[in-house]
Amino acid sequence: xxxxxxxxxxxxxxxxxxxxxxxxxxxxxxxxxxxxxxxxxxxxxxxxxxxxxxxxxxxxxxxxxxxxxxxxxxxxxxxxxxxxxxxxxxxxxxxxxxxxxxxxxxxxxxxxxxxxxxxxxxxxxxxxxxxxxxxxxxxxxxxxxxxxxxxxxxxxxxxxxxxxxxxxxxxxxxxxxxxxxxxxxxxxxxxxxx
Numbered sequence: 203x204x205x206x207x208x209x210x211x212x213x214x215x216x217x218x219x220x221x222x223x224x225x226x227x228x229x230x231x232x233x234x235x236x237x238x239x240x241x242x243x244x245x246x247x248x249x250x251x252x253x254x255x256x257x258x259x260x261x262x263x264x265x266x267x268x269x270x271x272x273x274x275x276x277x278x279x280x281x282x283x284x285x286x287x288x289x290x291x292x293x294x295x296x297x298x299x300x301x302x303x304x305x306x307x308x309x310x311x312x313x314x315x316x317x318x319x320x321x322x323x324x325x326x327x328x329x330x331x332x333x334x335x336x337x338x339x340x341x342x343x344x345x346x347x348x349x350x351x352x353x354x355x356x357x358x359x360x361x362x363x364x365x366x367x368x369x370x371x372x373x374x375x376x377x378x379x380x381x382x383x384x385x386x387x388x389x390x391x392x393x394x395x396x
Contacts, residue, residue: 206233206301208316210294213286214246224248225280227290229297231316237307239341243317249274252293254322255315259306266306269299310337318344 212228226248233241252271260268272292279285297316300306314325318340327333328340335343 204233204235206231206235206238208294208297208301210290210297213290215280216248223280224250225286225289227293229316235307237313238317239313239338240317240345243341243345245316245319245344247315249289249293251315251322252296255311256296258311258326259300259309262309262311263305266303268306269296271296313337314340317341320344 207230209230210227211230213225214227215223216226217223226246229245229247231238231240231243249271253274256268256271260266272289278289300312306312310329311325314320314328314337318325320328320340324333328335328337333340
């Protein structure tokens with residue numbers, strides 16, 4: 203039976219400049235679904251990127267009533283743990299509902315959002331064929347920049363994870379620089395067997 207587990211966790215305050223800050227959230231995916239290029243992934247996204255994703259999904263699937271995001275309240279206080287946790291829960295519920303819809307799962311933007319750190323502009327360019335890399339290339343490249351998850355290594359050793367190869371197809375740049383793609387995921391380095 204196919205499953206997709208999604209967790210939205212670890213909210214962190216990020217400084218944009220000396221006056222502005224925002225909170226981003228870690229999105230962790232673990233799945234055995236054939237819809238996904240990678241079986242485990244971890245990225246960080248901020249609220250405005252969720253808003254962009256919902257707008258794009260709605261415009262591509264006009265007949266589907268998408269779930270709502272947590273409301274953007276003018277009284278949101280990033281220093282209030284209750285406000286931050288309420289938003290985090292709302293974002294997780296949003297993704298859980300989205301991932302249950304087969305039509306939405308076919309949208310490449312969703313996969314780029316969940317499995318790369320590309321900006322919305324770069325995701326749009328990739329989906330519309332304006333980049334030297336494909337959606338699958340972008341996901342593989344991002345995964346190769348991060349340490350593997352132990353469970354993915356076990357699947358690879360057993361030969362069950364044909365889709366998750368570490369081959370890199372091109373040297374084209376994918377979005378932000380390598381050092382800006384820190385995820386903060388709690389992954390262990392790959393263990394070596396003798």
